[in-house]
Amino acid sequence: MPPLVRKTTLTAHVVSSVGWLGSVIAFLVLAALGFGGGDPRTVSTVYVSLDPLASFAVLPLGIAALLTGVLQALGTPWGLIRHHWVLAKLVLTAVATGLLVLHLDPIRDAAEIARSPSASPTDLGELRGQLVVYASAALVALTAATALSVFKPAGRTRWGRRREQAGHRRA
Numbered sequence: 053m054p055p056l057v058r059k060t061t062l063t064a065h066v067v068s069s070v071g072w073l074g075s076v077i078a079f080l081v082l083a084a085l086g087f088g089g090g091d092p093r094t095v096s097t098v099y100v101s102l103d104p105l106a107s108f109a110v111l112p113l114g115i116a117a118l119l120t121g122v123l124q125a126l127g128t129p130w131g132l133i134r135h136h137w138v139l140a141k142l143v144l145t146a147v148a149t150g151l152l153v154l155h156l157d158p159i160r161d162a163a164e165i166a167r168s169p170s171a172s173p174t175d176l177g178e179l180r181g182q183l184v185v186y187a188s189a190a191l192v193a194l195t196a197a198t199a200l201s202v203f204k205p206a207g208r209t210r211w212g213r214r215r216e217q218a219g220h221r222r223a
Contacts, residue, residue, distance in 0.1 A: 053127030053128060057127070058124075058127060058128060061120055061123050061124050061127065062124055064116070064120045065117065065120035065121055065123075065124050068113050068116035068117040068120055069113075069117040069121075069194075069197075069198070071109070071113040071116075072110065072113035072114050072116075072117050072194065073191075073194045073195075073198070075105065075109040075110045075113055076110060076187060076190045076191055076194060077191065078105060078109075079102060079105055079106060079110055079183075079187045079190075080184065080187035080188060080190075080191055082098050082101060082102055082105070083098075083102065083180075083183040083184045083186075083187050084184055085098050086098035086099050086102075086173075086176075086180055086183070087180045087181060087183070087184050089173050092171070092172055092173060095166070095173045095176075096166040096167075096171055097166075098166075099162045099163055099165070099166035099176065100163050100166045100167055102159055102162065102163060102183065103159055103160050103162075103163035106152070106156060106159045107156065110152060111149075111152055111153070111156070114145070114148065114149040114152055115149060117145060117149075118145045118146060118149050121141065121142065121145060122142070125138055125142070131212065131215075133209055133211055133212065134208055134209060134211065134212030134215060135204075135207065135208055135209065135212055136205065136207045136208070136209055137200045137201075137203075137204050137205050137207075139209060140200055141197045141200045141201065144193050144194075144196055144197045144200075145197055147193070148190055148193045148194065148197075151186075151189075151190075152190070155186050158179055158182060158183070158186075159183065161179060162176055162179045162180075162183060165179070
């Protein structure tokens with residue numbers, strides 16, 4: 053990958069990853085505020101706002117982080133499955149994105165319940181706690197992916213070791 057393309061892809065990956073992390077933190081703060089109860093209008097507003105936050109920030113940024121990460125891995129010597137840390141990061145990102153897609157319905161359900169003029173925080177039932185748990189788990193996964201990017205623990209996958217040995221034999 054030419055240096056300009058690599059740096060552009062890396063910039064897009066970092067921006068989308070940081071944006072994803074920030075939007076998940078915002079989601080968690082709002083979900084915790086809604087879970088804590090308080091004024092019914094505030095709680096209702098919180099749950100109504102979680103739907104567009106998830107649909108128009110968290111999900112698109114997660115997909116962008118996944119796609120730009122794959123491009124970055126494929127276009128650099130790190131490879132997609134040559135190093136354990138890259139593979140672990142790929143799995144974490146793919147699972148987090150997949151789970152987000154699966155959990156958009158409960159987020160939409162909470163928003164729909166909260167839109168009702170007669171809604172009270174108790175109408176949301178278990179959804180209130182679930183949304184805090186989902187956002188907390190996403191925050192843990194994204195923090196782990198970030199740590200993997202920073203520390204880059206040593207160790208090649210079996211496939212990466214074979215590729216390296218094949219390269220040494222050719223040389």
